[in-house]
Amino acid sequence: MASFVPTSAETLADLRRYTEDRLVEVACLDCLARVRVKKNSDHHTSVQWSAEARSACQELGRRDQGPGGRDVHKPCARLMASIDDAVRAGAVPVGAYDGY
Amino acid sequence: MTDTATPARSLDQGTTPLRFARGWHCLGLASAFADGKPHAVHGFGTKLVVWQGGDGELNVLDGYCRHMGGDLTQGEVKGDHIACPFHDWRWGGDGKCKEIPYARRVPLRARTQRYETVVRNGQLLIWHDPEGSAADHEVLPPELPDVMSDKYTPWSWHTREINGSHCRELIDNVADMAHFYYVHFAFPTSFRNIFDGHTATQFMESKGRPDTMGGGYGDENSTLKSVATYYGPSYMINWLEVDYKGFVTEVVLVNCHIPTGPESFTLQYGISVRKPEGLDEQTCAYIAERYTQSFGDGFLQDVAIWENKVAVQNPLLCEEDGPVYQLRRWYEQFYVDVADIKPEMTDRFEFEVDTTKANEYWHAEVAENLAKRAASEAAAPADA
Numbered sequence: 001m002a003s004f005v006p007t008s009a010e011t012l013a014d015l016r017r018y019t020e021d022r023l024v025e026v027a028c029l030d031c032l033a034r035v036r037v038k039k040n041s042d043h044h045t046s047v048q049w050s051a052e053a054r055s056a057c058q059e060l061g062r063r064d065q066g067p068g069g070r071d072v073h074k075p076c077a078r079l080m081a082s083i084d085d086a087v088r089a090g091a092v093p094v095g096a097y098d099g100y
Numbered sequence: 101m102t103d104t105a106t107p108a109r110s111l112d113q114g115t116t117p118l119r120f121a122r123g124w125h126c127l128g129l130a131s132a133f134a135d136g137k138p139h140a141v142h143g144f145g146t147k148l149v150v151w152q153g154g155d156g157e158l159n160v161l162d163g164y165c166r167h168m169g170g171d172l173t174q175g176e177v178k179g180d181h182i183a184c185p186f187h188d189w190r191w192g193g194d195g196k197c198k199e200i201p202y203a204r205r206v207p208l209r210a211r212t213q214r215y216e217t218v219v220r221n222g223q224l225l226i227w228h229d230p231e232g233s234a235a236d237h238e239v240l241p242p243e244l245p246d247v248m249s250d251k252y253t254p255w256s257w258h259t260r261e262i263n264g265s266h267c268r269e270l271i272d273n274v275a276d277m278a279h280f281y282y283v284h285f286a287f288p289t290s291f292r293n294i295f296d297g298h299t300a301t302q303f304m305e306s307k308g309r310p311d312t313m314g315g316g317y318g319d320e321n322s323t324l325k326s327v328a329t330y331y332g333p334s335y336m337i338n339w340l341e342v343d344y345k346g347f348v349t350e351v352v353l354v355n356c357h358i359p360t361g362p363e364s365f366t367l368q369y370g371i372s373v374r375k376p377e378g379l380d381e382q383t384c385a386y387i388a389e390r391y392t393q394s395f396g397d398g399f400l401q402d403v404a405i406w407e408n409k410v411a412v413q414n415p416l417l418c419e420e421d422g423p424v425y426q427l428r429r430w431y432e433q434f435y436v437d438v439a440d441i442k443p444e445m446t447d448r449f450e451f452e453v454d455t456t457k458a459n460e461y462w463h464a465e466v467a468e469n470l471a472k473r474a475a476s477e478a479a480a481p482a483d484a
């Protein structure tokens with residue numbers, strides 16, 4: 001059962017554009033996680049995980065075991081470093097040609 | 101060349117869901133219900149009755165008696181049960197009718213809608229699921245042991261009814277970087293979102309604008325470090341470190357809501373402040389009251405926008421905007437049947453907003469505003 005129902009087909013196209021376009025696969029240099037990344041600028045980063053990647057990351061797994069609370073959800077530093085490496089190597093194009 | 105390639109964009113207002121979200125919802129401070137009297141709470145398109153039985157348990161049932169529809173919130177607590185004012189049928193916290201004083205026996209089918217309850221962080225939470233599943237204790241918000249100790253001030257709790265908006269408007273705030281400048285009068289200097297499973301988090305650092313008189317986020321002397329996580333669809337814990345002229349205060353804000361109808365909800369928020377060392381109770385209470393006031397004002401700034409905007413299913417975004425589409429994809433998981441939850445609704449997603457350009461433009465605008473103000477002050481007589 002759908003909940004918030006769009007009334008036009010263009011809305012679905014937008015949804016795809018904003019959530020799926022231009023994602024590039026990047027592998028973590030320290031574990032088996034492979035995520036999909038988009039960069040609109042040097043400071044912007046969008047990272048889409050999958051369940052498989054999430055369970056490969058030991059850092060996130062460790063945090064899941066601890067008590068909940070502030071900061072448990074913050075990014076894995078090793079994955080972020082791997083993404084920076086991939087960007088430096090030119091594997092992830094930087095820039096939003098489509099305005100986003 | 102005229103721009104015929106880009107037709108005018110239409111606003112897709114979509115349709116709002118027919119159901120209310122699955123998850124834990126906070127009804128208020130548990131102590132507010134612990135007086136042996138029935139209490140009415142509007143929620144989920146009906147009215148709920150909340151009471152504490154003689155055994156000390158807090159109970160929540162649908163507010164309308166299944167006999168002839170009497171209003172249980174106007175009834176009376178008798179022993180552990182709630183008694184209906186119409187014909188005195190007695191209902192237990194397990195949803196079963198326990199006694200009908202004038203009847204030989206209670207019909208076996210005499211069961212009403214009950215809600216599982218948990219008291220967490222001093223607040224009464226109930227599980228709501230249109231599919232009727234058993235409460236999922238794995239997705240409860242975490243305990244805040246420090247806040248419940250005398251290191252922190254007691255919750256200062258407030259309630260506000262919002263009409264004419266779906267509660268998703270409130271959720272959208274999680275990914276909305278730019279509104280902190282325009283609506284809350286602060287420069288968001290760092291802004292990041294992480295959605296993961298049933299949680300959605302906003303990490304933000306901000307500094308108040310010097311050209312506005314805003315309280316809360318907008319005080320020019322204060323810098324904020326904020327981590328705000330939704331645990332499920334309606335309960336957010338916001339950890340705030342407020343640096344006011346070098347004096348750092350830790351504030352915990354709970355922001356939660358109960359949907360009341362398809363286009364209305366009740367917003368509730370509570371504030372607790374870590375008591376600064378060396379200050380007496382009265383001063384601590386004063387500081388807590390000030391933060392309550394200013395963050396309360398912050399909510400009102402949002403409310404003024406919600407009350408006048410329209411719903412939009414197809415927001416048009418620019419590079420400096422946060423991940424609204426992904427946030428809503430996350431939020432959708434609470435509105436579909438469990439069997440229909442898609443992996444992308446719960447898969448971890450991280451987004452860092454580039455705030456550098458926005459802050460350059462905003463600082464220039466603020467400098468201009470300050471210069472204009474100085475010029476008009478110089479031109480006008482001081483005592484006018």
Ligand code: FES
Pocket residue numbers: 165166167168169170184185186187188189
């Ligand atoms: S309607 Fe409640 S007892 Fe009759």
Ligand SMILES: [Fe+2]
Pocket residue numbers: 273279283284402
């Ligand atoms: Fe807001």
